[in-house]
Amino acid sequence: MRVLVIHAHPVAESFNGALHRLVVERLTAKGHEVDDCDLYGEGFNPLLTREERIGYHDIGDNLAPVADYVERVRSAEALVMCYPVWNFGYPAMLKGFFDRVFLPGVSFTMADGKVKPCLHNIAKVAAVTSYGGTWLRATLVGNPPRKSVMRVLRAIVKPAAPFTYLAHYDMNRSTPETREAFMKKVAAAMDSF
Numbered sequence: 001m002r003v004l005v006i007h008a009h010p011v012a013e014s015f016n017g018a019l020h021r022l023v024v025e026r027l028t029a030k031g032h033e034v035d036d037c038d039l040y041g042e043g044f045n046p047l048l049t050r051e052e053r054i055g056y057h058d059i060g061d062n063l064a065p066v067a068d069y070v071e072r073v074r075s076a077e078a079l080v081m082c083y084p085v086w087n088f089g090y091p092a093m094l095k096g097f098f099d100r101v102f103l104p105g106v107s108f109t110m111a112d113g114k115v116k117p118c119l120h121n122i123a124k125v126a127a128v129t130s131y132g133g134t135w136l137r138a139t140l141v142g143n144p145p146r147k148s149v150m151r152v153l154r155a156i157v158k159p160a161a162p163f164t165y166l167a168h169y170d171m172n173r174s175t176p177e178t179r180e181a182f183m184k185k186v187a188a189a190m191d192s193f
Contacts, residue, residue, distance in 0.1 A: 001124070003027050003193070004076035007038045008083040008094035015171070015179060019128050020082040022183060026190035027080070035072055039093045044069070046096020059105035069101045078124040078193070079157070085131045085145045085167075088138070107156045117156040125153055126164040126193065128186055135169040164189055 009016040127149045168182040
């Protein structure tokens, strides 16, 4: 399976960086063809420019500034995202990736004013993330980061695609033991991906 791994953390030596390396290692060991897209490492520019927004709905021309990334998304059969949750959302780098790459003609089309999803090439999705706060705190505010993955992305990929959401909560008080246990959970999920 061709798996696009999107990593969005500026510090390679961070726990999230270790998760990213583990994901790539385990998927590769299981024989998947991995496209490792480290947004910071590749110098991805997350800023949607004025010109890009003006031409946002001009299908074809709108792809030019991010054509290489569009091709990577279109050629993927699965998507795995590794990122931290910051301020109950995606890091700006990852949000910018979605804003600039998941364009009309890529992740959806418009027909008679209605959105029609079109990333049906992606048949499996996983998110590997960490929260500074606790599970309870995230749940009390509705856990918007989880909903962004489990509801929003689900609406644009292949219908009935399986989704996995792996989150290490309470990183502010994590221990070597909690981090090791989470890494084992991630390793097992990638081994069976």
